[in-house]
Amino acid sequence: MLEKKSIEYEKTVLIGVINQQQNEEKVTEYLDELEFLTYTAGGEVCKRFVQRMNVPNPKTLIGSGKMKEVEAYVDEHKIGSVIFDDELTPAQQRNIEKQLRCKILDRTGLILDIFAQRAQTSYSRTQVELAQYEYLLPRLTGLWTHLERQKGGIGMRGPGETEIETDRRIVRDRITLLKKKLQKIDRQMETQRSNRGALVRVALVGYTNVGKSTLMNVISKSDVFAENKLFATLDTTVRKVVIGNLPFLLSDTVGFLRKLPTQLVESFKSTLDEVREADLLLHVVDISHPQFEEHIGSVNKILGEIGSADKNTIMIFNKIDQYKHDTIEDDDLTTERTQKHFTIEDWKKTWMRRLGNNALFISALNKENLDEFRKRVYDEVRAIHVTRFPYNNFLYPEHLDEY
Structure with a gap:
């Protein structure tokens, strides 16, 4: 063996x-x-x-x-x-x-470098390559002779390994070529999106590694790559989902990150078009992460930068099965109670209360509270669908549980 x-x-x-x-x-x-x-x-x-x-x-x-x-x-x-x-x-x-x-x-x-590892399709590889060249262009001086001695490893994937890129003009020409290639693919993707018809579009957004791909797999019964590593998903995956008898399109997008390089935001702007054109955003949050509130702020900041901050959004607080909090004994009068001691029920009484029924608490991995999740998404998608097709209202009952 x-x-x-x-x-x-x-x-x-x-x-x-x-x-x-x-x-x-x-x-x-x-x-x-x-x-x-x-x-x-x-x-x-x-x-x-x-x-x-x-x-x-x-x-x-x-x-x-x-x-x-x-x-x-x-x-x-x-x-x-x-x-x-x-x-x-x-x-x-x-x-x-x-x-x-x-x-x-x-x-x-x-x-x-991680993006270079994770890129699977020609489109995402082109996006990453463009971002790499734009990052490397001002760093060319004295860099290539150093790289020739390397045998790979972290930071050595992609354009850094080729000897031909020793001239700034060649690199600039390559950047121009990649941008033209992306523009061509963008037009093709735009045509693909327009050919999807008038189906309601729902996009999963959130910080990296919050469980978006796992949730996508559970809802759509698809096989999207999911792993406990950052940026497990680079390519946008779009699936047709039917809840009850109501069909809609669900897309899983690249995860966001604090200090996300401007080169990547720019080169992946087409990937984010799925977010821009969505009718409904499902903002997935890893509530078990100690800094989940900061993650929400980072995602909202990027949504604002791409003009999607005001979109209809449901907050999905995922990984409730992994949530942990510090406890204080009843007779402990010295320890100050902070957010570290909050239970999920305590969190629901904070600013989350203002979200009303737009705050859901689930575990995609353990499939906890998914019925409530499906019903809420169904109601929201149906409301959008009724507005778009006012003469088809009779097809859809008021609530999912009437089936």
Whole structure:
């Protein structure tokens, strides 16, 4: 019997900066997310370095003393990649590479690398490639000779591995070509969307890794790739769903993320067209995540940027089976009760109360409260359908439970 080959993770180090914009708690939270991103990309985080500084070092972002500390650790533990949570300028990246003599990535480069891994279709691969080239263009100087020595790994997927891209003009020409290719595909996708007829369109949106693909699989009985890693889904999946006798189109979109690179927002704008053209948004939230409120804010911010903030939206608080809270003993008079001690019932009495029946609490994985979810979606889709086809009202009873 053949032995199962174990996955080899690349040794990495993370670096964060505490400044006026982000305090220690926020940096810890960002680094937790960066560690998950690193794991998704195939890396193992060996150590985190954090420095407090009001003004970043223009040469290396962090101070010279901290750089020496990082350098000693990298040499001693044979670290393959050093990943910064904050975006590096091309000059900073080159300076740090020269001193540490290993691969240097920032959050943007890491996310682009994950997207390069995850892209499955020609369309998503073209989108990722465009974003990579636009990110790499200002970083070309002195980069390619360094890349020739690499054997792959985190940050080395995609255009960085080819020798032909040694000239800025060639890269710019490639960017132009990719943009034209995307425009052509965009027109084809627009035609596809227009050919879907007047069916009501529903789009799943939310932070990455909140369970959108799992929910899609449960509702549509489809087989959409779902995994406990960030950006498991890159390509928009559209399925025809029928609840009762009411058909509608359901699309699963790419997950959002804080500090999402502008290159990706721009190159994936066509993917987000599914959101723009949707009649109803199902905003899926991982209520078990300690920072789920911030995730909601990040998603709402991007929805605002693409002109979809005012769309009819139902909030789907997923993963109730994984929700945990701290408890306070009845005789404990010293511990202050905070949101960490809230039960789900406590949360329902907060700002969530204002959402009314537009707040649903489910577990897509364990299929908890899915009947309530289906009924609410049915009622909302039916209301839109009745407005669009006022003469077909007799086809649909007032409520799903009348079947």
